[in-house]
Ligand SMILES: Nc1ncnc2c1ncn2[C@@H]1O[C@H](COP(=O)(O)OP(=O)(O)OP(=O)(O)O)[C@@H](O)[C@H]1O
Ligand SMILES: O=c1[nH]c(=O)c2[nH+]cn([C@@H]3O[C@H](COP(=O)(O)O)[C@@H](O)[C@H]3O)c2[nH]1
């Protein structure tokens with residue numbers, strides 16, 4: 382059982398546990414200890430969270446959880462809670478660690494780190510630290526700045542680590558989790574998933590019945606897989622709607638119109654809504670405001686499309702009240718979907734939805750991560766060009782212009798983006814990177830010299846990242862000659878851009894998109 386203290390990664394922990402073939406469920410930290418124990422968990426994992434354990438309003442923990450004989454693993458905030466509740470010390474030591482950190486294993490052969498290297502890369506995201514372990518606990522790892530980075534009390538079956546073993550950038554994380562499950566808690570890897578496709582098709586049929594639905598189709602992986610699932614469930618009761626909001630990349634609308642329909646045979650309605658989105662966005666530079674506006678306009682366009690379909694279908698059309706979206710679990714988490722989870726950004730299809738939404742949502746991928754969605758897509762027989770496509774955010778180039786969005790700026794960014802994509806594809810790097818946002822710093826200017834003349838132009842940022850599920854990411858080490866070609870071409874070919882910079886920040890602390 383994963384107890385969620387408002388973590389960005391709670392669902393990820395549950396998923397890693399399932400990957401270890403042990404069934405897992407998530408419960409909020411507000412659930413009383415008695416109720417948690419009444420569910421008879423074989424093991425408990427305490428998640429991370431945004432609070433500081435010593436703060437007045439911080440979520441606390443009932444010591445009964447440590448005394449019931451159930452093996453417990455604390456991660457990050459959960460580790461700090463465990464340390465404090467059992468008599469150790471947690472404070473703000475000033476030694477913050479975000480992103481890549483080297484962990485030194487202090488005790489070889491410990492339950493959690495058995496068989497893993499003495500020095501290993503872990504992903505950290507914390508500002509507080511445990512400075513003294515509770516009595517009876519052995520310190521099993523440290524970092525350059527944090528002396529107590531992991532501890533265990535094997536007799537009581539209590540374990541804790543300051544880092545996040547659940548994220549893929551912690552190179553031995555899965556092994557640490559499995560050691561807890563198999564060695565610490567003595568569980569066997571015996572659980573398997575039933576087919577997600579069959580389960581979802583049945584659920585969609587039950588939800589939609591004989592009614593009709595529309596699906597927001599972007600050409601991206603998520604909506605393609607969602608559409609294919611719904612099509613399998615309800616066939617021609619589904620119509621897909623592609624919204625051209627004027628924030629798409631070069632050539633994208635044409636590609637969806639031609640290639641996508643050819644590959645999937647869906648019924649597609651293309652709506653040109655550029656004026657409406659750009660008018661609504663005029664003069665707005667706050668990222669959250671942009672996201673909310675885009676989310677609202679999307680729904681308004683879907684409503685209009687629905688009205689048109691109803692008119693076309695006559696009386697039978699009254700039933701079009703379902704909206705299928707390719708919402709994924711990371712969209713939900715990062716929009717503050719869990720209890721006490723910080724809102725990092727409102728994804729247009731979750732937190733950005735208007736309150737007066739008239740549709741009933743159908744979101745068959747809401748609990749899944751990208752790599753799982755790709756597997757479902759493959760199972761449904763979608764072509765590789767769709768299943769392996771890099772993600773592109775629904776708000777499109779609107780959240781890749783730092784500053785207000787207008788047609789002129791969009792044209793600049795579209796050109797720069799097209800060059801970067803062309804060169805990355807030519808270099809055969811598409812499958813190596815997760816995605817490479819190109820960002821226009823429209824409110825920043827710098828001095829350059831071009832053709833012996835002074836220029837005062839805008840910088841463009843390249844943000845190539847590697848990731849497994851977008852929850853964490855690292856910057857991609859692209860070959861210098863590819864970067865150089867992109868830089869030369871952008872500054873030569875795109876008017877008003879006189880500088881190209883590379884974003885070398887991991888996530889955390891950065892996010893993938895700039896807004
Ligand atoms: N231009 C668009 N027209 C219609 N619906 C859209 C559009 N852009 C996004 N959506 C809707 O919002 C959802 C979320 O967008 P998101 O970008 O996360 O997914 P995607 O485009 O399907 O896949 P990917 O993440 O691979 O780009 C989509 O699944 C789709 O339902
Ligand atoms: O459909 C989407 N609607 C959104 O509002 C949105 N914002 C970010 N993204 C994509 O999500 C992943 C994680 O992005 P961040 O690290 O920037 O949060 C990355 O793959 C981003 O491209 C979005 N996708």
Ligand SMILES: NC(=O)CC[C@H](N)C(=O)O
Pocket residue numbers: 428429430431432433456457458459506507508509510
């Ligand atoms: N990711 C976490 O759990 C962070 C725990 C705590 N908020 C800290 O900053 O140390």
Ligand SMILES: [Mg+2]
Pocket residue numbers: 599601602772773774775
């Ligand atoms: Mg997309």
